[in-house]
Amino acid sequence: MKTDNQQIETKEEMNKATVPAEKSAEGEAKKERLSPITMIKNFICGAAIGGGAILPGISGGVLCVVFGVYRSIMELFSHPIRAIKKNWRMFLFVGIGWVFGFWIFAKVIEFLFAKSEMMATWLFIGLIIGTIPALYKEAGKHGRSKGSFVSMFVAFAVLTSILTYVQYGEFVQVKPGFGWYVFSGALWGLSIVVPGMTSSSILMSLGIYQDLNSGIAAFDMGVIIPWVLGMFGTAVLLARLVTYLFDKFYSLSFHAVVGIVLASTIVIIPLEYNNILQFLAGILFGAAGFIIAYLSDKMDLKVKSEG
Numbered sequence: 001m002k003t004d005n006q007q008i009e010t011k012e013e014m015n016k017a018t019v020p021a022e023k024s025a026e027g028e029a030k031k032e033r034l035s036p037i038t039m040i041k042n043f044i045c046g047a048a049i050g051g052g053a054i055l056p057g058i059s060g061g062v063l064c065v066v067f068g069v070y071r072s073i074m075e076l077f078s079h080p081i082r083a084i085k086k087n088w089r090m091f092l093f094v095g096i097g098w099v100f101g102f103w104i105f106a107k108v109i110e111f112l113f114a115k116s117e118m119m120a121t122w123l124f125i126g127l128i129i130g131t132i133p134a135l136y137k138e139a140g141k142h143g144r145s146k147g148s149f150v151s152m153f154v155a156f157a158v159l160t161s162i163l164t165y166v167q168y169g170e171f172v173q174v175k176p177g178f179g180w181y182v183f184s185g186a187l188w189g190l191s192i193v194v195p196g197m198t199s200s201s202i203l204m205s206l207g208i209y210q211d212l213n214s215g216i217a218a219f220d221m222g223v224i225i226p227w228v229l230g231m232f233g234t235a236v237l238l239a240r241l242v243t244y245l246f247d248k249f250y251s252l253s254f255h256a257v258v259g260i261v262l263a264s265t266i267v268i269i270p271l272e273y274n275n276i277l278q279f280l281a282g283i284l285f286g287a288a289g290f291i292i293a294y295l296s297d298k299m300d301l302k303v304k305s306e307g
Contacts, residue, residue: 039093045069046097051105053098053191054200054213061192069094073192077232077239106217113210118270121204122282126289128265133294135261139254148255155259163205163267176211178226184212185230193235193242194257202264 049064064070069090075083076091084091112120139148174180187199203209215223245253273279 039089042090042093043097043100046094046099047101047104048097049094049101050098050103051101053188054102054105054109054216061194064192074239074243077193077235078243080236103217103219106213109213110210110217113213117210118273118278118282119285121268121270122285123289124200124204125265125269126286126291127293128261128289129286130290130293132258132261132265135258139251139258141254142250144251144255148251151252152255152259155256156263157259159202159260159263160267163202163263174206174208176208178222180206180208181212181215181223181226182230184208185227185232186234187230188227189231189234190238190242192231193238194246194253202260205264205267 049069061070064073072083072087072090076087109120112123139152184199184203187202191199200209203212212223212227214220216227242253270282273282
């Protein structure tokens with residue numbers, strides 16, 4: 001038989017044991033419910049990722065890493081049911097923000113190209129070049145080998161040859177249509193899966209970026225549907241493969257991305273000008289793009305360090 005004191009001590013121990021469990025349950029409930037601030041934060045993150053993804057030189061994958069949603073996005077593509085069950089609220093608000101930011105920036109880019117295609121191109125060249133130093137630094141995060149530089153050179157040479165042939169070859173004609181919009185979406189999907197990869201510069205070199213952007217800005221379903229099919233199809237099919245390659249061959253894979261970015265930038269540099277003033281104006285717009293990209297990279301580093 002337990003004495004009264006022993007019974008009291010036993011009850012106190014049971015109460016203490018239930019407190020952590022109750023707190024844990026409360027914590028889980030709080031995790032399941034998103035506060036208004038978290039909803040707004042997820043929306044803003046999505047808008048930044050969507051808006052940045054359509055800008056040449058800005059990688060959607062890098063922005064996902066910066067805002068801390070890259071692993072969740074990769075899980076969404078590789079294990080969609082499990083990911084949706086776990087993070088559907090976050091995906092909802094990030095997704096709404098992504099659509100909003102993407103559409104707003106599509107409108108801005110359409111306006112810039114309407115005003116001056118050459119100046120807009122030079123601005124985007126500056127944006128791309130401004131990201132290359134950080135991209136190269138990231139590629140060497142785990143060291144560099146001879147194979148890393150071979151990978152970068154081969155990727156650069158192959159893509160430069162292909163894009164140059166597409167631009168100037170006599171038998172190659174790129175006419176915007178269903179197939180090319182699917183291809184464009186596939187490149188965008190790859191830029192989400194591969195941090196640092198930017199698809200816009202490749203599409204500019206092929207001459208279909210402006211048509212694609214205008215179609216998205218105008219909500220043209222003939223453009224948006226094949227583009228979305230290509231983007232999500234590629235992301236779903238390649239998410240696991242790309243993750244494996246970057247886990248096992250990080251330096252080789254990332255240096256190949258650097259080569260791709262360099263190649264797709266060189267081939268879009270305008271070669272014909274009306275006069276020297278137009279050329280100098282282009283250089284100034286390029287410098288402005290470089291400064292914007294450089295400052296953006298500094299802000300990204302600050303966000304990472306604070307996170």
